Amino acid sequence: MHKSPQKRINEKILFSGQSRFIIVIFVLIAALMISSAVIELQQSKKELAELMTKQAHSLLESLIIASQNTLHASTYLDEISKDRLINNASLIKILYENDQLTNSMLDQISRQNNIYRINIFNRNGKKLFTSHPQQHTNLPEKHSPKDILAPIFSGEADTLIIGYKEARYETGYRFAVALSARNGTVIVLNVDADEMLKFKRAIDFGALIRKVVEANPQIEYIALQSTEHILAAAGNVVELDGVEQSDFLTAAYQDSVFSTRFASFESGKVFEAVHPFSYENEIIGLFRLGLSLSPMADINERIYRRLLVITLILIIVGFVLFVYLFTRHRYDTLQKQYEVVETYSGNIIDNASDAIIVYDREQGIKIFNGAAEKMFLIGRTEVLGKDLRSLFVEPDCQTLLDEDSFLQQINCKIGDRNRDLLASKNSFSDRDKIENTILLLRDLTEQKQLQAQLERQQRLTAMGELASGVAHEIRNPLNAIGAIVQQLDKDFEPVESKEEYHELAGVVYNEVKRINKTVQDFLRFSRPEALHLLSFPLGDFFQDLEKQYSQLLVQHQISLSIQMDWRGVVYWDKNQMKQVFINLIQNAQDAIGEKGTIAIDIKSTAFDEIMVRIEDSGGGIPEKILSNIFNLYFTTKAKGTGIGLSIVQRIIFEHGGIISVDSEQGKGTVFTIKLPIRTQEKAS
Numbered sequence: 253m254h255k256s257p258q259k260r261i262n263e264k265i266l267f268s269g270q271s272r273f274i275i276v277i278f279v280l281i282a283a284l285m286i287s288s289a290v291i292e293l294q295q296s297k298k299e300l301a302e303l304m305t306k307q308a309h310s311l312l313e314s315l316i317i318a319s320q321n322t323l324h325a326s327t328y329l330d331e332i333s334k335d336r337l338i339n340n341a342s343l344i345k346i347l348y349e350n351d352q353l354t355n356s357m358l359d360q361i362s363r364q365n366n367i368y369r370i371n372i373f374n375r376n377g378k379k380l381f382t383s384h385p386q387q388h389t390n391l392p393e394k395h396s397p398k399d400i401l402a403p404i405f406s407g408e409a410d411t412l413i414i415g416y417k418e419a420r421y422e423t424g425y426r427f428a429v430a431l432s433a434r435n436g437t438v439i440v441l442n443v444d445a446d447e448m449l450k451f452k453r454a455i456d457f458g459a460l461i462r463k464v465v466e467a468n469p470q471i472e473y474i475a476l477q478s479t480e481h482i483l484a485a486a487g488n489v490v491e492l493d494g495v496e497q498s499d500f501l502t503a504a505y506q507d508s509v510f511s512t513r514f515a516s517f518e519s520g521k522v523f524e525a526v527h528p529f530s531y532e533n534e535i536i537g538l539f540r541l542g543l544s545l546s547p548m549a550d551i552n553e554r555i556y557r558r559l560l561v562i563t564l565i566l567i568i569v570g571f572v573l574f575v576y577l578f579t580r581h582r583y584d585t586l587q588k589q590y591e592v593v594e595t596y597s598g599n600i601i602d603n604a605s606d607a608i609i610v611y612d613r614e615q616g617i618k619i620f621n622g623a624a625e626k627m628f629l630i631g632r633t634e635v636l637g638k639d640l641r642s643l644f645v646e647p648d649c650q651t652l653l654d655e656d657s658f659l660q661q662i663n664c665k666i667g668d669r670n671r672d673l674l675a676s677k678n679s680f681s682d683r684d685k686i687e688n689t690i691l692l693l694r695d696l697t698e699q700k701q702l703q704a705q706l707e708r709q710q711r712l713t714a715m716g717e718l719a720s721g722v723a724h725e726i727r728n729p730l731n732a733i734g735a736i737v738q739q740l741d742k743d744f745e746p747v748e749s750k751e752e753y754h755e756l757a758g759v760v761y762n763e764v765k766r767i768n769k770t771v772q773d774f775l776r777f778s779r780p781e782a783l784h785l786l787s788f789p790l791g792d793f794f795q796d797l798e799k800q801y802s803q804l805l806v807q808h809q810i811s812l813s814i815q816m817d818w819r820g821v822v823y824w825d826k827n828q829m830k831q832v833f834i835n836l837i838q839n840a841q842d843a844i845g846e847k848g849t850i851a852i853d854i855k856s857t858a859f860d861e862i863m864v865r866i867e868d869s870g871g872g873i874p875e876k877i878l879s880n881i882f883n884l885y886f887t888t889k890a891k892g893t894g895i896g897l898s899i900v901q902r903i904i905f906e907h908g909g910i911i912s913v914d915s916e917q918g919k920g921t922v923f924t925i926k927l928p929i930r931t932q933e934k935a936s
Contacts, residue, residue, distance in 0.1 A: 300547075301523070305512050308525030308541050311464075312510065315474070315539060316529055318460055323531050329448060333427050334413055337441040340365055341431040344441075348372060348381070349434050352820055358383035368426060368444045373397050375405050375436045391421040397440070404432045416445050425449055461486040472522050472542035476529060479505070483537050488518070495538060501526060505538050514545075521545055607693040611640050612686055626858075627695055628666060640691075652677065652691065661696070670914055672696040698910065698926075726771055734764040783825040783906055790854065790862075791819040797830065801837055809847045812837075817855035818862060823930045828903045835896045836866045836923055843870030843921060856929065864925040873915040881913065 344361065347353045358370045362383040370383040377398030395417070403409045414428040428442035461474040465486040473487030479495045495501045504511040508528045515524045522542040529539050601608050601619065607627045610619035616639050620632040628635075628643055635643065644652050649664040652675060659676045674694040681687050737760045746753050794814050805812050833852075840850045848869040857863050873881065882901045904911045909927035 301512075304523050304543055305525065308512060308523070308543060309510055309527070312525055312527040312539055312541055315461070315464065315541075316527065319476075319529060320531060322460060330415070330427070333443060333448065334429055336365075337367070337427075337429040337443065338411065338431065340367060340370075341429060341439050341441050344370065344372075344439055345431055345433050348437075348439065353381055355381055355383065355385060366443070367441055369440075369442050371397075371440045372433070373401065373438050373440065377401070380437060394418055394420055397438075401430055401438050401440070404430055404438050405436060414440075414442075416449065458484045458486070470544045470547060472517060472544050473540070474542070475540045476537045477540060478537040487542070492540065501538060501540075504528065505535070508535070515542075517542055605694075607691075607695070609640070609643075609691040609693070610688055611691075612688045614686070616640070618688070624693070627671075627693065656689075669697075672700050697912075726767070730764050730768050730771075734761055734768075737761045737764065781828065783828065785823050785825055787821050787823050788826060789819065790822050791816060793822070793826070793830075794852065794854065797833055797837075800834075805841065805850070808841060808845070810841060810844055810850060811848075812850045812852070814852045815854070817853075820856075820929065822862070822927075824907060824927075825903075829907070832900045832903050832925075833866075835900050839896065840866065840868035840870065840921070843868055843872075845870075857926070860929050862927045862929055864927075865922055866925075867920060867922045869920045872917040872919055872921055873913070874917055878913065878915055882911075 340361065344353065344358070347357065353372075358381055361367070362370050367383070370381075371379050372381040374380055375398075377396055397420075398405070400414060400417070401412065404412050410432040412430040414430060416425055416427055418424075419426055425445040426442040427445040427448060428440060430441075431439045433439050461476070461484060465471050465474055471487060473485065473489045473492075475485040475487075475489055475492060476483045477492065477495060482489075482492065485492075493501070495505050500511065500513055503509075504526045505528055508530070510525065510527045512523065512525045514521055517524075523545055525541045525543070527539050527541075529536050602621045604621060605623055607624035608619060608621045609617060609624055611617040616637045617635050620635050625632055641653060644650075644664065644666075646665040649662075649666075652662070652664065655677065657678050659674075661672065661674050664671055664673055672695075674696055676692040677689065679687055679689050737757050740757060794816065798812060798814055801812060837850060844850070850869075851865075851867045853865040853867070855863055882897050901911055904925060904927070907927055908930075909925055911923060911925050913921065913923050915921040
């Protein structure tokens with residue numbers, strides 16, 4: 253380094269005028285630095301010991317908290333598995349004791365709730381019901397259900413937490429619970445426990461302290477030691493002195509305090525810190541942490557010659573670290589906020605009641621929420637990445653594909669059903685400048701059907717009230733007119749036009765009878781029959797219906813097929829409901845005429861409903877009159893009265909259900925009835 257001219261001049265002045273002063277100052281500074289270094293060297297062990305004490309205490313506290321969390325996590329995992337299985341077992345018990353349980357239903361419950369097996373055993377350990385019909389005929393049995401379930405079979409317990417057990421035939425482990433049921437039977441549910449045990453092994457004490465030791469090369473060993481033996485250890489541990497053999501360890505264990513010492517370990521010394529470990533107010537053992545003293549020796553050797561350098565480095569590193577930590581903290585905070593918002597938004601989208609579809613022209617469909625899956629009856633994995641046109645193939649759905657932005661109600665055929673949809677379509681650009689389109693669909697079909705049914709019911713009620721109000725005023729004069737006409741026709745005979753007179757009298761009397769019948773029909777809607785509800789099997793109901801109509805339909809070369817996917821017990825007015833299906837089958841027969849099919853399909857829905865579809869292969873109903881078929885006295889038949897479907901709708905309405913119709917000329921007609929599944933117990 254070259255000295256500046258001014259500095260050279262200053263040095264000459266110092267050497268010439270103040271040389272002694274500079275030498276004294278230099279000596280004083282040197283002495284101060286040397287004495288400071290010596291004092292620092294003497295104090296280093298003490299300060300480093302205190303530092304290591306703090307670090308060891310912090311590390312042990314963190315280790316204890318992590319260990320307690322490990323135990324909590326393991327216990328919590330068992331508890332939630334137990335509670336989930338008990339809750340499902342209770343539901344299955346209700347179904348079983350109400351004779352509503354089948355193997356297929358158990359299979360459906362196990363798949364929907366991620367349960368590995370569901371079995372129902374009798375006292376002999378024989379399966380009565382199972383979600384897994386496969387039999388293991390060639391595999392040895394490792395244990396018997398009769399032995400495991402003995403406490404329930406003997407009446408000692410009604411609920412048994414079996415917990416972890418080896419699989420009966422296969423490899424692996426299961427977590428199981430059992431619940432007593434009627435007639436000494438037992439409901440057993442289990443889940444595959446291999447992943448649970450793998451998770452427990454990944455978070456147990458051994459794994460935890462091994463990870464800590466591997467991540468910290470200055471740690472010689474970590475051990476959890478009871479008064480009898482070492483529970484877990486990691487590091488260079490071959491042998492450790494027992495708790496009862498050391499006064500230091502005994503005092504720390506009995507007094508439940510954190511303590512430190514310099515101890516001999518193998519061929520050298522370590523700085524050892526100990527801390528009792530307790531769980532749920534019970535001391536499990538003593539955590540022992542051995543730290544290497546090599547850093548202390550290295551620091552002691554370099555402390556004098558590197559003091560200034562370290563100070564500068566620490567200042568620089570501290571400043572850089574402060575900036576880094578501050579920046580990192582802000583980044584982590586923003587990242588967490590983003591994840592919270594993203595998770596919250598994702599949950600809102602997936603749990604929204606409206607179908608939400610997001611797509612772009614290059615990547616296809618990107619978001620397909622749960623409501624969309626229910627609407628299109630297809631899983632999201634089957635449509636993600638595909639073009640939107642794969643969902644809307646019918647011409648009447650073209651508006652959803654062609655227009656860029658809109659909010660309107662449209663009628664669109666999805667699958668085999670016409671749906672009234674409230675559709676909203678908009679576009680937005682993401683951060684990658686990719687234009688995305690979001691399509692929101694709200695299914696208004698059932699809402700409109702219910703609204704139309706309510707409106708029709710209101711009209712019928714109004715007509716009934718009108719009939720009730722005027723019936724007596726009309727019927728009494730009508731009866732009088734009828735009686736007078738009959739009396740005149742009998743007692744009086746004109747001199748001329750006798751035949752014409754009697755004919756006109758007959759016409760008047762018949763018209764009076766017709767008007768009286770019309771009033772009588774009105775009264776049927778103003779005073780409908782009260783429901784006489786009773787419980788009966790739905791299968792027997794449709795079996796009787798099939799016997800009643802099979803011979804009549806064969807005469808017209810019409811085949812009747814009834815497909816029942818649900819055969820539970822219903823709580824209906826049997827006679828009135830039979831009138832409903834008689835009317836619908838008769839209408840289907842009239843629509844077909846000769847040669848055709850009538851198909852009745854019965855199944856349950858996800859909303860605790862029974863859905864009955866009556867489909868015929870007739871000529872269909874013209875669209876212009878489709879909305880009027882439930883109106884009173886509306887008929888297209890030459891001999892029809894126009895009250896059959898009105899009666900059908902009223903009966904369905906009084907049972908809390910909805911009836912709708914889909915028809916297309918030349919393709920037949922489908923009547924769909926949805927009724928709540930009600931038993932006598934639910935109704936009461």
